[in-house]
Amino acid sequence: MNPLELTLGIMTAVGGFVDISQLVFSGQAGSMFGYSLIWAFGISTIGIMVYGEMCGRVAAVAHQPLFSLMRHRLGLKLGLVTLIASFLSTLVTTAAEIGGLGMILNHLTGASYLLMCVVSTLVLMASMWILPFKWIERTYGLLGLFMIVFIVALVVIHPPWSKIASGFVPSVPHGLSAKQLFNYSYFVVAIFSAVMFPYEAFFYSSGGIEEQWGPKDLLTNRVTSIVGMGLGSLLSIAILALAALLFAPANVAPQIPGSVALQTAIPLGKLGLVMALLGMLFAVAGAAVETCMANAYSVSQFFGWEWGRHKKPWEAPRFTIAWIIVMLLALAIVMTGVEVMSLVGYAVVFSIVILPLSYLPLMLLANDKNYMRGYANKWLAKILGWLFFVIVTIAAIAAIPLYVLTAGGQG
Amino acid sequence: MLRRPLLLLLFLTGCSKGPEADLEYISSARSLAAEWALVNEQASEGHLTSAYVKTMRQSVREQLKTNAKSLTQPQSDYGSEIAAVLREPDDADPAALRAHASKLKQIEDHLESA
Numbered sequence: 094m095n096p097l098e099l100t101l102g103i104m105t106a107v108g109g110f111v112d113i114s115q116l117v118f119s120g121q122a123g124s125m126f127g128y129s130l131i132w133a134f135g136i137s138t139i140g141i142m143v144y145g146e147m148c149g150r151v152a153a154v155a156h157q158p159l160f161s162l163m164r165h166r167l168g169l170k171l172g173l174v175t176l177i178a179s180f181l182s183t184l185v186t187t188a189a190e191i192g193g194l195g196m197i198l199n200h201l202t203g204a205s206y207l208l209m210c211v212v213s214t215l216v217l218m219a220s221m222w223i224l225p226f227k228w229i230e231r232t233y234g235l236l237g238l239f240m241i242v243f244i245v246a247l248v249v250i251h252p253p254w255s256k257i258a259s260g261f262v263p264s265v266p267h268g269l270s271a272k273q274l275f276n277y278s279y280f281v282v283a284i285f286s287a288v289m290f291p292y293e294a295f296f297y298s299s300g301g302i303e304e305q306w307g308p309k310d311l312l313t314n315r316v317t318s319i320v321g322m323g324l325g326s327l328l329s330i331a332i333l334a335l336a337a338l339l340f341a342p343a344n345v346a347p348q349i350p351g352s353v354a355l356q357t358a359i360p361l362g363k364l365g366l367v368m369a370l371l372g373m374l375f376a377v378a379g380a381a382v383e384t385c386m387a388n389a390y391s392v393s394q395f396f397g398w399e400w401g402r403h404k405k406p407w408e409a410p411r412f413t414i415a416w417i418i419v420m421l422l423a424l425a426i427v428m429t430g431v432e433v434m435s436l437v438g439y440a441v442v443f444s445i446v447i448l449p450l451s452y453l454p455l456m457l458l459a460n461d462k463n464y465m466r467g468y469a470n471k472w473l474a475k476i477l478g479w480l481f482f483v484i485v486t487i488a489a490i491a492a493i494p495l496y497v498l499t500a501g502g503q504g
Numbered sequence: 505m506l507r508r509p510l511l512l513l514l515f516l517t518g519c520s521k522g523p524e525a526d527l528e529y530i531s532s533a534r535s536l537a538a539e540w541a542l543v544n545e546q547a548s549e550g551h552l553t554s555a556y557v558k559t560m561r562q563s564v565r566e567q568l569k570t571n572a573k574s575l576t577q578p579q580s581d582y583g584s585e586i587a588a589v590l591r592e593p594d595d596a597d598p599a600a601l602r603a604h605a606s607k608l609k610q611i612e613d614h615l616e617s618a
Contacts, residue, residue, distance in 0.1 A: 344606075
């Protein structure tokens with residue numbers, strides 16, 4: 094197994110896991126509720142590992158990308174509704190990532206936020222045009238590993254490891270008022286949504302096909318799903334724990350994505366700050382590329398167009414036009430002046446609403462022995478798949494009322 | 505089936521005014537004042553780059569202004585406190601900023617328990 098093949102999983106995890114919403118929610122969750130939301134990261138990480146592995150297996154065995162499946166399994170009408178909902182929620186997510194990039198570059202260079210949004214969009218588009226798929230994933234995946242500085246910062250401040258470990262046991266903190274309980278529930282739902290964003294599955298599944306996976310790659314798929322997602326989760330938990338230790342006692346619930354970088358500056362100084370900002374920059378850039386390409390993949394696969402970055406841009410013209418339009422639309426949203434934090438809230442809420450419809454066709458196909466032959470889901474994958482389907486359905490029903498009741502976790 | 509309760513929820517949320525509706529802005533302002541104190545403290549210890557300090561202070565100030573404008577009762581004690589935070593200079597003493605954050609926290613706790 095080529096270690097470089099692991100980068101697909103690492104990019105999906107570091108870029109997809111630790112995107113702008115993950116940075117914000119991890120920091121806020123730690124400062125508001127201490128270690129008590131770590132379990133939500135733990136459980137949702139198992140969920141994305143289960144579905145990620147299933148996506149890769151279906152791509153390797155049936156060579157079917159997710160949106161082609163949706164059209165066949167959900168039918169044209171429901172498939173189209175899912176496509177539109179998914180397109181809109183992923184577009185808002187891309188806009189949030191571009192806004193996040195503008196903010197991080199603003200903190201790094203001092204240049205204007207909107208100018209940095211435009212510059213980062215142009216650089217992303219150039220990299221997507223020039224680089225082949227493998228180099229896109231390697232560039233953002235490996236540079237995003239600067240984020241490991243958050244784990245270093247956590248180790249340096251000698252945290253109470255036993256308390257962090259106890260956070261993995263699902264529990265509700267004692268003595269919460271009704272309002273705080275709603276806020277806590279909102280954060281649980283938001284963490285599940287941010288960890289299990291549907292675009293991660295679209296990107297991972299299409300990436301497997303781009304890399305021409307076959308049954309011989311199933312071990313690589315399993316290892317990348319577990320290691321990649323596990324690493325992403327570890328980074329989020331480190332940010333949460335740092336926020337519980339450094340922000341909560343100071344009454345800070347980070348309101349600006351750049352505040353999270355302070356967590357590394359306190360123990361490690363300027364070097365820690367710059368490494369954190371660079372890590373955030375590449376991780377969020379990776380997420381922007383993933384979300385943009387996920388939307389172009391979805392539309393192309395649904396309508397049966399030529400797609401893929403393994404082809405030259407002009408060999409799949411409608412796919413190329415699709416990702417260019419998605420990127421420009423996302424930039425246009427940011428240029429209206431809408432707040433990045435609002436975009437993050439909308440992205441998380443609307444993504445979880447479509448999560449059940451995104452994962453249902455995948456599970457049905459992964460269970461189907463006609464398509465998957467001896468690689469169909471075994472008992473453990475079936476039980477976990479349906480269990481997480483029930484969990485995300487409950488979260489999807491609760492998401493919008495909780496968002497309204499808590500003013501997006503601020504109320 | 506779910507439309508009625510959802511509409512009622514949206515209606516009630518949209519209609520609320522006064523301290524209860526302002527709670528989210530008070531809470532946000534408290535956190536921003538505390539963040540500002542942390543930035544100034546770390547800057548004085550040489551832990552931050554000048555670009556980061558400048559842009560964080562700008563962001564904090566802009567968000568505080570947005571919070572102040574969003575209040576339904578700007579003449580209240582919390583409105584005055586947020587205005588006082590905004591009057592602080594960029595390189596304000598962290599202790600002074602923390603005092604504002606504590607005051608806002610007290611108001612927030614009082615309103616939450618009411």
